[in-house]
Amino acid sequence: MANVLVFTELHDGHVKPVTLEILGKLAGQTADVAVIGDVSAEQVALLAKNGAQNVHKLKGANLDKYSPEGYANALAEFIKSKNYDYVFGGATSMGKDLLPRLATKFDAGLASDVVNFVFEGGSFAGTRPLFAGKCLAKVELTGPKPHFISIRPNALGMTANPTAGAGTAADVNANAGTIRATIKEIIKAASTKVDLTEANIIVTGGRAMKNAENFKILNDMADVIGATVGASRAAVDSGFAPHAMQVGQTGKTVAPSLYIACGVSGAIQHLAGMRTSKVIVAINTDPDAPIFTKADYGIVGDLFTIVPIMTEEFKKLLGR
Amino acid sequence: MNIFVCVKQVPDTETKITPTSDGSFIETASIKWIMNPYDEFAVEQALLIKQANPAANVSVVRVGSVKDTEALRTAMAMGADDAFLVEAADNLDSYSIAKALKGAIEKSGKKPDLVLAGKQAIDDDALQVPQILAEMMNLPSVSVIVGFELNGTTVKAKREVEGGALEVYEVATPCVFATNKGLNTPRYASLPGIMKAKKKPMVQLSLADVGVSDADRRVKYSQFRLPPEKPAGKKFDATDAAKQKEIVAQVVGLLRTEAKII
Numbered sequence: 001m002a003n004v005l006v007f008t009e010l011h012d013g014h015v016k017p018v019t020l021e022i023l024g025k026l027a028g029q030t031a032d033v034a035v036i037g038d039v040s041a042e043q044v045a046l047l048a049k050n051g052a053q054n055v056h057k058l059k060g061a062n063l064d065k066y067s068p069e070g071y072a073n074a075l076a077e078f079i080k081s082k083n084y085d086y087v088f089g090g091a092t093s094m095g096k097d098l099l100p101r102l103a104t105k106f107d108a109g110l111a112s113d114v115v116n117f118v119f120e121g122g123s124f125a126g127t128r129p130l131f132a133g134k135c136l137a138k139v140e141l142t143g144p145k146p147h148f149i150s151i152r153p154n155a156l157g158m159t160a161n162p163t164a165g166a167g168t169a170a171d172v173n174a175n176a177g178t179i180r181a182t183i184k185e186i187i188k189a190a191s192t193k194v195d196l197t198e199a200n201i202i203v204t205g206g207r208a209m210k211n212a213e214n215f216k217i218l219n220d221m222a223d224v225i226g227a228t229v230g231a232s233r234a235a236v237d238s239g240f241a242p243h244a245m246q247v248g249q250t251g252k253t254v255a256p257s258l259y260i261a262c263g264v265s266g267a268i269q270h271l272a273g274m275r276t277s278k279v280i281v282a283i284n285t286d287p288d289a290p291i292f293t294k295a296d297y298g299i300v301g302d303l304f305t306i307v308p309i310m311t312e313e314f315k316k317l318l319g320r
Numbered sequence: 321m322n323i324f325v326c327v328k329q330v331p332d333t334e335t336k337i338t339p340t341s342d343g344s345f346i347e348t349a350s351i352k353w354i355m356n357p358y359d360e361f362a363v364e365q366a367l368l369i370k371q372a373n374p375a376a377n378v379s380v381v382r383v384g385s386v387k388d389t390e391a392l393r394t395a396m397a398m399g400a401d402d403a404f405l406v407e408a409a410d411n412l413d414s415y416s417i418a419k420a421l422k423g424a425i426e427k428s429g430k431k432p433d434l435v436l437a438g439k440q441a442i443d444d445d446a447l448q449v450p451q452i453l454a455e456m457m458n459l460p461s462v463s464v465i466v467g468f469e470l471n472g473t474t475v476k477a478k479r480e481v482e483g484g485a486l487e488v489y490e491v492a493t494p495c496v497f498a499t500n501k502g503l504n505t506p507r508y509a510s511l512p513g514i515m516k517a518k519k520k521p522m523v524q525l526s527l528a529d530v531g532v533s534d535a536d537r538r539v540k541y542s543q544f545r546l547p548p549e550k551p552a553g554k555k556f557d558a559t560d561a562a563k564q565k566e567i568v569a570q571v572v573g574l575l576r577t578e579a580k581i582i
Contacts, residue, residue: 069460101461103452109538112445130544131331180460184490257581292553297555300557301559313572
């Protein structure tokens with residue numbers, strides 16, 4: 001049985017869903033959770049329900065907001081005081097920034113953006129996409145321990161009936177050390193929706209959207225079904241949407257439950273970034289558009305008439 | 321001022337990937353190699369800094385196979401001054417690459433003020449090398465930057481996080497930055513630039529020269545394979561305006577009854 005630590009970040013006081021996905025998948029191993037700052041009893045209970053044995057709350061000066069150095073220093077000191085074989089975290093903005101630094105403090109390896117894993121004879125064996133999902137490979141770690149793994153949000157899924165852990169919460173005195181790169185300001189995004197990489201539903205517009213204003217019809221649908229809006233590279237390069245919204249090989253790789261592609265032709269680099277979505281709906285005027293080869297439900301038609309009708313149908317279905 | 325830009329050479333985004341028959345990597349024989357798109361923003365940023373500080377020297381560093389030197393020649397054609405190429409397989413892991421980059425920077429004999437690299441390479445998509453390199457060099461770093469302002473020895477950098485929010489960092493040089501799309505608009509190499517690049521110095525090093533061995537591998541890949549194909553889906557013709565409402569209602573219904581997703 002492996003001794004595992006799961007680092008979770010907090011979003012408005014809530015642990016990120018990817019943490020629960022990881023904990024559920026770690027059934028059979030001993031899993032602790034580390035969080036920086038305070039976390040409510042209710043959130044600790046949620047972690048325990050999903051299998052957390054101990055919840056370590058790292059507290060100290062200069063840890064009130066994220067910094068790559070402060071978080072890496074504090075976690076490294078804590079991990080050195082324990083005996084973990086593996087450290088897991090979400091492949092989120094923070095995880096991608098923090099975990100490589102943290103792993104290197106142990107001269108250890110990090111398997112990033114893993115979408116599935118097992119323990120083979122006590123050793124981690126994962127699967128991860130490469131070339132933006134154009135192929136998959138088995139990933140294993142070697143060298144000094146602990147070994148580090150980041151997990152892509154939405155990939156593992158939640159475990160239906162997780163084995164509960166003790167969920168013993170305790171404060172840990174943590175030390176942020178020297179922070180050279182400091183955050184002076186945070187500029188909020190215009191949108192308050194969850195990021196594309198963590199979204200459960202995504203509505204994407206392609207070149208056929210024609211301009212930025214037309215994205216309003218996608219936003220209207222997204223509001224009804226709780227989706228995040230994305231864009232193809234063609235739409236971003238044409239200036240219809242910012243790069244933060246781009247799905248594909250030079251944008252974000254996404255795996256939502258539902259992906260609705262509107263006026264997206266389906267270039268190879270776009271398909272690579274969204275093909276692992278569970279259900280794909282495509283709307284396009286061209287019946288031969290490559291996007292239809294990946295779509296579970298394809299609608300040949302003009303998005304400017306189809307999307308508003310679909311929004312109304314969703315409203316009816318959801319009683320909104 | 322010494323600026324180092326780390327670049328990787330990757331298959332063009334339109335490349336169809338084919339795993340080798342033994343699954344150890346991908347077929348590379350017929351691939352068109354390009355400079356990793358995110359690295360272009362790093363090269364451009366270095367050149368913008370050089371424009372404002374003509375005494376600055378821009379070195380590009382790459383770890384990878386030597387059969388094609390497209391990425392380094394492109395960077396020098398854009399305006400970089402010199403290049404360092406560490407010969408290695410194209411499937412090295414992030415830890416080994418970062419260690420080799422560090423070794424090559426040390427071999428240059430120049431003390432780095434700024435190290436720039438793309439936030440990720442679009443082959444292994446690991447998003448690790450800049451942060452590992454910063455840690456190995458004991459330098460601060462800011463990743464996924466979309467804004468960069470240098471004043472003397474202080475950099476104000478904007479890092480993009482979830483949903484497009486920005487963290488504004490202030491950090492003193494030397495430091496490492498990982499660049500994202502949106503930071504700048506990379507220039508095209510001019511014809512005179514391409515001609516000049518041929519005469520610019522390119523130092524070739526081995527992994528042993530930069531202190532990297534097989535023992536530095538931390539991540540092992542095997543069983544490269546294509547993802548499973550989805551079974552064909554259902555396609556509906558909604559080009560007839562009279563049937564649109566009915567068809568859309570049917571699809572939305574299927575999302576609940578069949579796909580059980582809404």
